[in-house]
Amino acid sequence: MEKQRGTAECPGHAECNMDVLDDGWTVVSAAVSEPMTVTESMQDRIVRVTADVQVLLEFYDIDSSPSQYDRLKLFYDGELADLGRQPFESYSQDEKVDYLLLKNYLKRAKGRLAHGRARDKEFEAFVEPFAAPIREWLGKRQRVDEIDPKAIAGSFNEMVGIISQSREYIDKNAARYSKATGYRAARTVASLRANLNGLFVFYKGYDPWFDWWVSEPYSRLDNALADIADYIRGRIVGMKPDDGETIVGDPIGRDGLLTDLEAELIPYTPEELIKIGEAEYAWCEAEMMKASQELGFGKVWRDALEHVKNLYESPGSQPTFIKSLVDQGAAYVKKYGLVTVPPLAEEGIRMYMMSPPRQKVNPFFLGGTYLQVSFPTAEMRHEDKLMSMRGNNRHFSKATAFHEMIPGHHLQLYIGERIRPYRRLFATPFFVEGWALYWEMIFWNRGDFFTSPEDRIGALFWRMHRCARIIFSLKFHLGQMDAGECIDLLVNMVGHERATAEGEVRRSFNGDYSPLYQAGYMLGALQLMKLREEALGDMSEREFHDAVLAANEMPIEMLRALLLNRKLDRDFKSEWRFYDSLS
Structure with missing residues (x-):
């Protein structure tokens, strides 16, 4: 997806680079002219990243949307770059472990993001034509932009027709898609429908012109989204409506x-x-x-x-x-x-x-x-x-x-x-x-x-x-x-x-x-x-078990490095072959 670059004034900063996404969202890339002087400990950095990711996921809450993908990628890239500038060699063993855990978390999050984006593209031919305009309206609602009730009503009315065209496309091309792709597509439509209901509830009853213009086309669009999700499940996945028994799943492949x-x-x-x-x-x-x-x-x-x-x-x-x-x-x-x-x-x-x-x-x-x-x-x-x-x-x-x-x-x-x-x-x-x-x-x-x-x-x-x-x-x-x-x-x-x-x-x-x-x-x-x-020999059973619990959650090889005080560098790679009997 192409992005337009621009510069704008941002409260609290001398100047920020701002990315205007193609579905109308604007995100700040945090290129601050006067950097913060506070030095973060690794623990504080992890606490902050945890809270920041939560904020981003709560605001950019439309799953599989380009805006969510681009904003999270921007965040992960920035955090990885800044982490790479930290003085790893001067850290204690505990801090080095935290550094590597955070680096691993950010890289994994980026990888999952890219993997999910690639898989979403598999069904964009029959979902994106109506999903993209819906996401634009959802973005306006989240930012609390001014909306024109007549315009949104016209857009909803148009999307009912677009969904009908998607149904025709599916009918002709269903054999091209795997059950897993259909399953993901139906879940994406269901999620989009839930988000759209949130938009409707936000305005309904509080804006009389919204009710007058939007209630009827929204009802038809809501039904059309429910129908297309069921049609995808039936035509591609082979599931009947309200089928709670069939197990399909979503294989991620060897890569x-x-x-x-x-x-x-x-x-x-x-x-x-x-x-x-x-x-x-x-x-x-x-x-x-x-x-x-x-x-x-x-x-x-x-x-x-x-x-x-x-x-x-x-x-x-x-x-x-x-x-x-x-x-x-x-x-x-x-x-x-x-x-x-x-x-x-x-x-x-x-x-x-x-x-x-x-x-x-x-x-x-x-x-x-x-x-x-x-x-x-x-x-x-x-x-x-x-x-x-x-x-x-x-x-x-x-x-x-x-x-x-x-x-x-x-x-x-x-x-x-x-x-x-x-x-x-x-x-x-x-x-x-x-x-x-x-x-x-x-x-x-x-x-x-x-x-x-x-x-x-x-x-x-x-x-x-x-x-x-x-x-x-x-x-x-x-x-x-x-x-x-x-x-x-x-x-x-x-x-x-x-x-x-x-x-x-x-x-x-x-x-x-x-x-x-x-x-x-x-x-x-x-x-x-x-x-x-x-570990046993250098520590008792109780000491070992208490140390594992006190370390808290992490991959076991990183736990091993912490408990056995293994040498670590900032480009640590896994080499521990823990299973002796594999021929």
């Missing part, structure tokens, strides 16, 4: 995965990571066979798994049972001095029940700030009740309770809100989810927590699940598996109930999770296990 892996400081290819998932799965399956033999099922571990699934709590008793497991995990780490547990962290644990609609996306109980217990309600279908109870049985739950609460996510979040909270900008599933699964490995290795074969099968089910997550999520984003095949893999490879497998895949690909999120559980845990091996 997208490599970009994200570089940002996570993981020097492996997607194919290598899939091999790690397969190797870990093979270990789990061998252990499953051992536990199965102890229960009298021979090596047919799926029969043993079915036995364990049927060991569930009766209706009404699940909450107290889950609470007993949470207490057991906290008592265990305190008894053996494995990590510091602040009394308030344990005292403040709360519990809620998960609604049936929520269980369709999250079939298992969850934790973190508080506990969410997944258990069927009286109104659920008989088959769904059984699948929910089997999926949240006693022994699956034992391996999940401490993962979600103490020493897992609840403790992690408690400390993260109190020590170096500014680093939460650098959130990564390899740290967040890796930490919780790491404790499952620690408890397993100690040999006195998962003592019965049923307990071990419950723990192994989850480890197999995390191995499968690496395989199905990466293969999905590589374009090697679709959502249905991912569901089948979880059922056949791990032994999921089909309903819980569908919920898992829906949650993985509905847009709420980053492409590497599901792979982050097992891979992050393996990274922490390797780091533990390198």
